[in-house]
Structures are given as C-alpha cells and as structure tokens.
Amino acid sequence: MRENTRLSVAHLVRDPVLLFLVLLVFTGLILFIILPLYKIFAYSITTNEGKLSFQAAWDILRSNAYLQPLKNSMLLGLTTGILATIIGYVFAYALTRVDMPLKGFFKTIATIPIISPPFILSLSMIFLFGRNGLITNKLFGFEDSNVYGMHSLVVVQTISFFPIAYLTLTGTLAKLNPAVEDAALNLGASRARIFRTVTLPLSVPGILSSLLLVFIQSMEDFSNPAVISGNFSTLAVEAYRTITGMYDMRGGSLMALMLLAPTLLAFVLQKYWLSGKSFVTVTGKPTTSRQQSRDPKLVWPLFAFCMLVALTIILFYGTVLVGAFVKIWGINFSFTWAHFKYVMTLGWTPLRNSVILALASTPIAGLLGMIIAFLVVRKEFPGKRAMEFVSMLTFAVPGTVVGIGYILAFNGKPFMWTGSAFLLIMAFTFRNMPVGIESGTSTLIQIDRSIEEASTILGATGAVTFRRISLPMLKQAFFSGLVYSFVRAMTAVSAVIFLISPRWNLATISIFSLFEASKYSDAAAYIVVMIAIIVVAIGVLNLLVGLLGNSGTIASGGSSERA
Amino acid sequence: MSERDFSARSSNVSLLHLTKKFRSLDGSGEVTAVSDVNLEIQAGELVTILGPSGCGKTTTLRMIAGFEYPTSGSILIGGRDVAMIPPNKRGLSMVFQSYALFPHLTIYENVAYGLRVQKLPAAEIRERTQRALDLMQLTPMAKRYPSQVSGGQQQRIALARAIVIEPSVLLFDEPLSNLDAKLREYMRDELRKLQKRLGITSLYVTHDQSEAMAISDRVVIMKEGRIQQVGTPREIYAFPQSKFVADFMGKANFIRVNVLGLDGESARIDIEGTQFTVPRAGKAGPGTGPALLVVRPEALRLMPPAADQGRAALRGRIDRFTYFGNIARYEVSTENAPLLIESYNPEASSVFEEGRK
Numbered sequence: 001m002r003e004n005t006r007l008s009v010a011h012l013v014r015d016p017v018l019l020f021l022v023l024l025v026f027t028g029l030i031l032f033i034i035l036p037l038y039k040i041f042a043y044s045i046t047t048n049e050g051k052l053s054f055q056a057a058w059d060i061l062r063s064n065a066y067l068q069p070l071k072n073s074m075l076l077g078l079t080t081g082i083l084a085t086i087i088g089y090v091f092a093y094a095l096t097r098v099d100m101p102l103k104g105f106f107k108t109i110a111t112i113p114i115i116s117p118p119f120i121l122s123l124s125m126i127f128l129f130g131r132n133g134l135i136t137n138k139l140f141g142f143e144d145s146n147v148y149g150m151h152s153l154v155v156v157q158t159i160s161f162f163p164i165a166y167l168t169l170t171g172t173l174a175k176l177n178p179a180v181e182d183a184a185l186n187l188g189a190s191r192a193r194i195f196r197t198v199t200l201p202l203s204v205p206g207i208l209s210s211l212l213l214v215f216i217q218s219m220e221d222f223s224n225p226a227v228i229s230g231n232f233s234t235l236a237v238e239a240y241r242t243i244t245g246m247y248d249m250r251g252g253s254l255m256a257l258m259l260l261a262p263t264l265l266a267f268v269l270q271k272y273w274l275s276g277k278s279f280v281t282v283t284g285k286p287t288t289s290r291q292q293s294r295d296p297k298l299v300w301p302l303f304a305f306c307m308l309v310a311l312t313i314i315l316f317y318g319t320v321l322v323g324a325f326v327k328i329w330g331i332n333f334s335f336t337w338a339h340f341k342y343v344m345t346l347g348w349t350p351l352r353n354s355v356i357l358a359l360a361s362t363p364i365a366g367l368l369g370m371i372i373a374f375l376v377v378r379k380e381f382p383g384k385r386a387m388e389f390v391s392m393l394t395f396a397v398p399g400t401v402v403g404i405g406y407i408l409a410f411n412g413k414p415f416m417w418t419g420s421a422f423l424l425i426m427a428f429t430f431r432n433m434p435v436g437i438e439s440g441t442s443t444l445i446q447i448d449r450s451i452e453e454a455s456t457i458l459g460a461t462g463a464v465t466f467r468r469i470s471l472p473m474l475k476q477a478f479f480s481g482l483v484y485s486f487v488r489a490m491t492a493v494s495a496v497i498f499l500i501s502p503r504w505n506l507a508t509i510s511i512f513s514l515f516e517a518s519k520y521s522d523a524a525a526y527i528v529v530m531i532a533i534i535v536v537a538i539g540v541l542n543l544l545v546g547l548l549g550n551s552g553t554i555a556s557g558g559s560s561e562r563a
Numbered sequence: 564m565s566e567r568d569f570s571a572r573s574s575n576v577s578l579l580h581l582t583k584k585f586r587s588l589d590g591s592g593e594v595t596a597v598s599d600v601n602l603e604i605q606a607g608e609l610v611t612i613l614g615p616s617g618c619g620k621t622t623t624l625r626m627i628a629g630f631e632y633p634t635s636g637s638i639l640i641g642g643r644d645v646a647m648i649p650p651n652k653r654g655l656s657m658v659f660q661s662y663a664l665f666p667h668l669t670i671y672e673n674v675a676y677g678l679r680v681q682k683l684p685a686a687e688i689r690e691r692t693q694r695a696l697d698l699m700q701l702t703p704m705a706k707r708y709p710s711q712v713s714g715g716q717q718q719r720i721a722l723a724r725a726i727v728i729e730p731s732v733l734l735f736d737e738p739l740s741n742l743d744a745k746l747r748e749y750m751r752d753e754l755r756k757l758q759k760r761l762g763i764t765s766l767y768v769t770h771d772q773s774e775a776m777a778i779s780d781r782v783v784i785m786k787e788g789r790i791q792q793v794g795t796p797r798e799i800y801a802f803p804q805s806k807f808v809a810d811f812m813g814k815a816n817f818i819r820v821n822v823l824g825l826d827g828e829s830a831r832i833d834i835e836g837t838q839f840t841v842p843r844a845g846k847a848g849p850g851t852g853p854a855l856l857v858v859r860p861e862a863l864r865l866m867p868p869a870a871d872q873g874r875a876a877l878r879g880r881i882d883r884f885t886y887f888g889n890i891a892r893y894e895v896s897t898e899n900a901p902l903l904i905e906s907y908n909p910e911a912s913s914v915f916e917e918g919r920k
Contacts, residue, residue, distance in 0.1 A: 015649065450663035456650045457628055457657045458677030458728060468676075472667045 032430040036405025069238040077218040080157040084214045088165025094302040099292040109310040117530040118223035121156040124316040132330025148230025165210040172206025212270040220398030222494030235259040236400040256401040267396030324524035339525030354507040358489035361428035365485040369436020377444040395434040399494025419501030428489040436481025443477040479545040574641030574731040576604040581636035596622040598788040607762040611775040614785035656725035657734040664709035671705040677728035695727040735767040818856045860905040
C-alpha cells in the first residue's frame with residue numbers, strides 16, 4: 001500500500017504536466033466546491049461573535065417557518081419524481097419496445113425541456129390557466145382561477161423533468177439483454193406476462209435511479225417555485241427570500257443545509273448504491289436484434305400517450321411563442337414587435353452579459369471535464385477517488401446552496417470576488433462540468449489504453465498525447481459537455497441570483513424581474529430570444545467540434561478482427 | 564534505398580535483478596510479478612519471452628517500455644540506465660497486442676505520428692514515412708483510416724509506425740494473437756525477415772511456443788515471475804533444464820529412470836530392468852541415482868513385440884490411436900509411465916491399432 005503511494009507520487013514528480021494538472025484541479029475543487037460548502041456549515045453553527053453554538057440552529061429547526069418549506073420541498077420532489085418517472089417509463093418503453101410511427105419526432109420533443117430557458121413552462125401555465133388564462137378564462141369562463149400553488153408546480157416540474165426520467169430509463173431498457181425477454185417469449189409467456197415478470201423487475205434499478213434524479217432536480221429547482229408557487233413555500237426559494245428579503249444570512253444558510261442534506265443523500269444513493277445493482281449487461285455490441293411489438297392493442301394506446309405528451313409540450317412552448325407577439329395577454333391579442341424591441345434595448349445588456357459569461361465558461365468547463373475524466377480513468381495519483389467524488393458532487397448541490405456558499409466564502413477578504421465576472425464564470429464552470437466528466441469517463445473506459453501508450457512510446461509527452469490522441473477520440477463526449485455547459489450557463493438562475501451585480505446582471509435574472517413586475521409578454525419575448533441564441537450556439541459548437549479532428553470510428557482503435 | 568537506415572540506433576539491453584511487486588487485488592498484501600530477472604539482449608538480436616499467462620512476461624516488457632516502474636533492479640539500454648526515464652524519452656517502439664492504431668488518423672498520419680512528435684523537418688517526415696509505407700506495402704491505402712483496412716494490414720501499419728522512428732529497441736506484445744491461424748504464420752515469417760534485414764534489437768512476448776520457436780534467436784522461458792531457462796530454440800527444446808520447460812515446450816514423456824553411469828556426452832540408464840544409453844542433457848544434470856528422463860514423442864518408435872530381439876525396448880499396450888494424416892499419435896501405457904508416441908509419415912511405416920500389446 002505505502003509502496004504504491006510512494007510510486008505514484010514518484011510518477012507525479014516525474015511528469016510535471018500531470019503534477020500541475022492534478023494540483024490545478026484539486027485547487028479548483030477545494031476553492032470552488034469544498035470551501036463554500038464548509039463555509040455554510042461553519043456559519044450555521046457559529047454565533048455572530050464567532051463562537052461555536054448550536055442554539056441558533058436548534059431554534060430554527062424547531063420553528064415551523066423552516067420545517068414547512070422542508071416538508072413542502074420533499075412532498076413536491078416525491079410527487080414530481082413519481083409522475084415524471086411514470087411518464088418517462090411509458091415513453092421509454094414505447095420508443096424501445098414498440099414499432100410505431102413518429103419515433104424521431106417524439107425523441108426530439110422529449111429533449112426540448114432539457115435545453116430550454118427557465119420560467120418558460122411557468123409562464124405558459126400563467127398564460128393558459130391564470131386569471132386571464134386562455135383555457136380557464138377564455139375557454140371555460142372562470143373569473144377567479146388560482147394558478148399559483150403546488151398543483152401548478154407539479155405540472156410544470158413534471159413536464160420539465162420527465163425527459164431526465166425518459167433518458168435514464170431508455171438507457172436501462174435499451175441495454176437489457178433482449179435474449180432474456182426472448183427466452184421468456186420462447187417459454188410461452190405472453191407480452192403482458194413478460195413485462196410483469198421480466199422487463200419490469202429488471203428495470204427497477206433504472207426506475208429508482210430516475211426517481212432519485214428527478215427528486216434532486218425538483219428539490220433544487222428555483223425558477224418555477226419562485227414565480228408560480230404562491231403560498232406553497234419551497235426551501236430553495238425561501239432561502240433566497242430569507243437572505244435578500246429579511247437579511248437573515250444565518251437562517252438562509254441553515255435552509256441551504258436542510259436543502260443540501262436530502263439531495264446529497266439521494267445523490268449518494270443513486271451513484272454508489274444503485275449503480276452496483278444495475279442489471280444492464282454491457283457487451284460492447286449494440287443490440288440490434290430486439291424484436292419490436294406490432295400488436296395494435298399495445299401500439300396505438302402507447303402512440304396516443306406519446307402524442308398526448310408531445311402535444312402538451314408543443315402547447316406550452318407554442319403559447320409562449322405566441323405570447324411574445326401579443327400586446328397584453330388575455331386582454332389585447334393584437335400583434336406587436338414591442339416586446340422584442342424592449343429586449344433589444346433595455347434588456348440588451350443582461351443578454352449580452354449572459355452570452356459573454358456562458359461563452360467564457362463553456363470551454364473551461366468542457367476542457368476541465370475532459371481533463372478530470374482523463375485523470376480519473378487513465379492516471380494514478382493520490383486522492384484520485386476524492387477528486388472523482390468531489391467533481392461529481394456539484395450535480396447534487398442545489399444552486400441556491402452554491403450561491404449562498406459563494407457569498408460566504410468570497411464576499412470578504414482575501415477574495416472580494418462577489419459581483420465579479422470571474423466568480424460567475426467559476427460558478428458556471430464548476431456547476432456545469434459533471435455531464436462532461438460523465439460522458440468523458442464512459443467514453444475513455446471504452447477506448448483501449450494502449451492507444452495512448454502507443455503515442456507515449458513514439459515520443460509524445462502527456463500533454464501532446466492528450467491533445468492529439470485522447471481529446472479527438474473524446475470528441476463526442478467533449479461536444480455534449482460543451483453544449484450542456486453552455487445551455488446551463490445561459491439558463492442558470494438559482495446560483496447566480498446571489499452573485500450578480502449591477503455591472504454583471506444576467507438575462508435569466510432580468511426575466512425573473514419581469515415576472516415580479518407581471519410583464520409577462522416581455523418575459524416571453526426574452527425567452528424566445530434566448531431559445532434562438534441557444535439553438536444557434538449549439539449549431540456553431542457542433543461545427544467547431546467537427547473541425548477539431550477528422551472522423552474515424554471511435555472506440556474501435558484495435559483490430560476489427562479481435563475475438 | 565537502404566533499409567539499413569532504420570537500424571542505425573540498435574542497442575543492446577541488459578536487465579539486472581529486475582523485480583516488480585504489485586499490491587494484491589484486495590489491497591492487503593503484495594504480489595511479486597517479476598522476481599530478480601537478469602537478461603542480456605545483444606544488439607540486433609530477437610529474444611522472445613515465453614510463458615503461461617501471469618508469468619510476468621508482459622510486466623517485464625512494460626517495464627522496459629517504461630509503462631511500469633520497477634520496484635528494484637535496473638534496465639540498461641545501450642549501457643544507459645533508463646529505469647527513471649519516462650517512456651517517451653527512451654527511444655523505443657512497441658507493437659501492441661491490439662495494435663493501438665489511432666482511429667482518428669489516416670494510415671499515413673499514423674505512421675508519421677512519431678516523427679511529427681519529434682518535430683522533424685517536414686521533408687524528412689515525408690521521406691521517411693513514405694519509405695516505411697513502401698516497405699510495408701501500405702502506400703496504396705495511405706489515405707484510408709485504420710478501421711477501413713484488414714487485420715493483416717492493421718498489423719503492418721502498427722509495424723510501420725514502430726520502425727519509422729528508428730527505435731533503439733523494438734518491443735512486441737503478443738502482436739499476432741488477433742490474427743487467424745494462416746495469416747498469423749505468414750505475418751510471423753514476414754516479421755522475422757524484416758527484423759533480420761533491419762537488424763533491430765527486438766524483445767518479443769508471446770504465449771505461443773511455436774511462434775517463439777519460429778522467430779527467435781533466443782527464447783526466455785518464464786514462470787511465476789522467474790526465468791526458468793534461456794537458450795536458442797533448439798537448446799530449449801532438445802535440452803530442457805526442468806520438467807516445466809520440457810512440458811511447456813512441445814509435448815514430452817517423463818520416464819522414471821535410474822542413472823547407472825555418466826560417460827562424456829552420454830549416460831547409461833536403467834528403466835525397469837532394461838539398460839539404455841541416451842545423450843546427456845546439460846552439464847548440470849544429475850549424477851547417478853534416480854532421475855526423470857525426458858523423451859519427445861517423435862523420438863520414440865513403436866515395434867511389434869516380436870521385432871525387439873536384441874534391441875533396448877519397453878513393453879506397453881496401445882490405449883488410443885489418433886490419425887492426423889501427417890502424424891499418427893499413439894497413447895501407450897507401460898509399467899513405468901503413460902507414453903505419447905508420434906510417428907511421422909505413418910503410411911510409409913506401419914500403422915498399429917488400438918488394443919495391441
């Protein structure tokens with residue numbers, strides 16, 4: 001044991017680039033992930049005079065003002081988790097097991113909520129079901145429908161997060177060895193029986209995984225509860241209001257901790273407990289031989305279900321698009337460019353800021369993600385496990401917690417970074433790397449290590465090998481990391497709402513202000529412009545990554561005749 | 564065009580007390596993968612390390628390459644101790660089991676890679692890459708990607724990429740194990756021809772004994788991290804120094820004998836009361852007394868019982884007979900030990916049936 005540690009340290013010293021990278025990554029992780037979390041924790045259990053005391057924490061934990069948001073958040077998370085998982089499962093089952101038309105359309109529709117700006121579904125909800133709502137007021141003539149509350153939140157979050165469930169479960173269902181189901185069919189079981197006795201039990205780990213992932217997302221969601229929850233208070237929003245409205249930093253910190261505990265637990269469960277229980281059989285070969293059901297009694301109900309989901313999504317997004325072009329929703333539906341003019345004049349600076357900061361953080365987050373994946377999969381050094389855990393942790397830490405932690409850690413000396421572009425870029429970078437790390441890791445595991453060794457023995461240094469061999473082979477993972485980082489940076493609300501300054505205001509925060517002022521159509525125009533920017537940016541990124549290296553089949557580095 | 568250009572830097576390699584210990588899988592103890600290995604490889608020589616899986620042959624190779632650092636001992640290449648030099652500064656090349664071609668680079672770019680890394684002048688890179696491609700008959704497909712050519716061609720790309728940088732030593736890690744049997748034999752001969760022509764010092768690792776016999780100047784047999792025997796293929800096969808080596812190289816019969824006396828190059832022995840004179844293997848062989856005699860199946864001949872008058876013979880019964888066309892194989896039980904006997908060109912001599920005594 002000591003022998004190997006000594007050897008890996010010796011290895012580090014001999015490879016200065018590696019040593020530099022490891023130190024750099026660790027510095028970043030400690031400064032921008034560990035330190036803020038530690039600050040929240042420490043701040044919550046000290047008094048204003050700096051003495052250690054659990055009294056404040058204890059008082060607060062007993063008060064209903066704090067317990068109610070916790071209960072609400074948990075209830076919301078569980079409800080959304082269950083609903084999103086059910087819809088996601090049916091969607092995934094239909095797309096992997098049934099032969100039906102318009103599959104490509106359904107897949108595209110299901111990715112829209114993932115890359116769309118925040119507030120959009122809540123805005124639609126208000127447009128459709130609010131006091132002047134198209135459906136409630138215009139269609140059914142209700143005068144006093146109340147759109148604000150948990151019921152709306154559940155609808156909005158379910159639509160927002162069912163794609164996460166769908167993607168998780170597609171992975172599970174597509175990778176279950178079809179031979180198992182074929183064997184059951186061969187033994188004389190009916191399709192229904194196979195589903196009940198084979199497919200469903202084997203997808204239980206995927207179902208639980210999806211539940212936990214949606215739960216985390218729902219708990220940490222800030223934008224939807226902030227504008228549509230009414231009297232139904234959730235932790236993420238209450239923490240923000242406690243700090244900005246009541247100037248109670250300690251109370252906000254404690255709420256952040258209460259929010260962090262369940263999400264962290266869910267994350268650890270999902271990552272370490274469930275991942276060991278997966279029945280997914282990875283053989284390295286795509287299973288193309290799955291026989292898809294053509295039974296009309298199965299196909300058409302599933303098709304109808306998928307269509308219903310797709311139409312709902314189209315309705316919600318279409319409503320905002322229309323809303324951006326009408327004078328006053330619910331009162332005057334005549335066409336106007338006024339809202340876009342507003343975005344291009346008064347709203348222009350925050351929009352430009354958002355694009356600049358997202359552009360600045362995207363390459364850093366993408367590259368850092370690939371570097372961490374590379375270090376964790378390919379290199380030996382002390383603290384490797386810790387690096388892996390901490391870098392994935394940001395996925396589970398709610399943005400609200402990050403924002404509060406950053407204020408506590410960087411507001412005072414020696415940093416004085418709050419409000420600066422630098423801190424916003426770092427917040428984006430460290431929050432948005434996990435997808436890059438995840439896809440980079442799974443790609444690297446599939447690539448024969450000797451391809452990199454071949455480069456090394458031909459004389460290339462570690463840095464040259466990474467740039468000329470590893471990175472081009474990681475192209476696809478790199479691209480998804482970049483896209484994800486950019487979209488998340490453009491659409492971030494919860495963490496940055498604590499970190500913006502008059503100099504660095506952001507588009508999402510401007511939309512939030514428009515909501516507070518009930519300028520819904522201006523908000524709609526803003527959102528439409530952001531969607532356009534995101535779509536263009538994804539196209540450009542795709543083009544750039546295409547230029548990064550020429551094509552060649554990835555992950556088949558060895559012989560095609562390998563047994 | 565002179566192919567000698569590729570070999571200008573060939574060096575000798577010395578392994579001195581090379582030892583490598585790993586942490587065991589459960590993390591509790593240590594596993595010694597390579598134990599006190601001493602080996603001298605002459606410049607231009609092709610030495611094969613042969614052994615069963617887990618014998619430490621690949622670890623030894625990877626230590627020479629620099630992918631593993633030795634726990635103790637030293638590695639000298641051309642007299643220079645390289646143990647602490649990283650793999651990219653050792654001036655070696657390696658042909659990998661999986662070829663490890665760069666999937667995103669063309670065949671030309673794959674071969675040119677090592678030269679480009681050295682930042683050589685563009686004209687020299689072009690000229691040397693072209694020479695290596697010509698030598699390996701890869702020029703017609705230089706613009707294609709590795710996934711678009713056959714397994715044998717991928718093997719040649721790997722070889723071209725390895726020799727183009729004119730390595731001081733060329734390492735082979737079971738390079739033929741991914742090819743089918745016919746192609747494997749063909750490539751084996753091509754590889755040996757090339758190595759001899761270029762005179763590159765080579766270390767070759769394999770678990771296939773016929774491959775080792777066919778290509779090597781000398782063979783090193785390893786078992787459980789230790790060298791068992793070093794010698795030319797002929798020495799190893801004809802004069803194995805241990806039962807393991809005899810058993811691992813080809814098929815062998817082991818007969819319990821009593822050594823009666825030693826006489827220069829031969830020995831007088833006694834098997835179940837019958838006396839034989841056999842050639843003496845190795846100088847360090849046993850003195851008089853009980854010993855094990857190694858007899859290769861092709862060195863034994865079957866005769867009907869009536870024909871043995873006056874000749875030294877063992878009596879036995881044929882349990883099993885297998886006919887291969889070029890070989891007839893008999894499994895014979897005797898009082899001493901079960902014997903395997905192979906008779907070549909059986910149609911020219913006699914074929915015996917099962918159950919015969």
